[in-house]
Amino acid sequence: MYGMVNRSIERMVVADHGEDFWERVKRDAGVDVEVFISHEGYSDQLTYALLGALSEIEGTPLSEVLVRFGIHWAVVTAQEGYPDLMAAGGRDLREFLINLPEFHSRVSMVLPHLQPPEFACSDVAERSLRLHYRSGRAGLAPFVLGLVKGLGQIYETAVEVEPVASKAAGADHDEFLVRW
Template sequence: MINHALQSHILTVSDEATWQRVVRRAGIEDAVFHSMTQYPDAVTYKLVGAASEELGVSAAAFLRGFGRHWVLVTAPGHYGALMTFAGTSFAEFLSNLDRMHDRVATMFHNLQQPSFEVEELGPAHLKLHYRSHRAGLAPFVEGLIDGLGERFGVRVEVTHGREGADSDEHDVFSIRYGAP
């Protein structure tokens, strides 16, 4: 699903020839991805690296744009009902992310789902804690937050940091949001 979405994102910001070059550069043999098949994470990381080189942007910038595409195009297109039930406002949606992925876990096997926790800091100001089994995806989450702001018509300002000590160390996003 993620590799399929990545292909869709590249076709949106560029073209088929670029996608073919990305696949070749990533050294992937069979570039037809099926949404319900599971692929090793390494395939996705290789595609991200190759895409950032082909498009001439940093991996972080690529992941951020891809996160936005995921929320605005992929998820509503393939999982519209899950998106609708996850909330009717920006803040409500963020606080339901774990419940949403719990539902997703009933559809996919071996899900290594992330964990999100919302801490209210004040009116229109919150902290989102993100814990994951995977490394390097904070820029993807920033793009997801950008996309959710657009989905709900609010302007968002995101600041990324790390918190916690040793094994509890995790990413945190301070998010101010409000009228567009």
């Protein structure tokens, strides 16, 4: 993954717990990188190791860490780093979600080596829809849940995200019922 993902984890951890705690997360994860470069590629394993170590040291389940990171990614990293891309995503939460399947193709213009997730929407109604998420990467469904919550914060819209199918539990892909 692009280094900006690890930088974003670093920023969240330092904000929550301070610099020393972040150094401990890296040490426990076996990560020997002083500074992550945003536009450089790093192994997915490194990112998983950082999140796993954070979960261990905090004593927080990994799924909760991923939800928190999803909110942080949307509200802080995406909003501050790419305000124009985010604004082009839609005028409200509903529109953003409907446009989400195309979102990362625009991101790919800035980040050509992106290996993006795949999204699709179905059952689109005025105040709800089903969001389908597919990825070659495992275990990131709680990250998606956090991202959608973060989008709710961005659009100041109360949103509920309910996982209704899980790849980890044998379904074809992850699916969420999103209501606002």
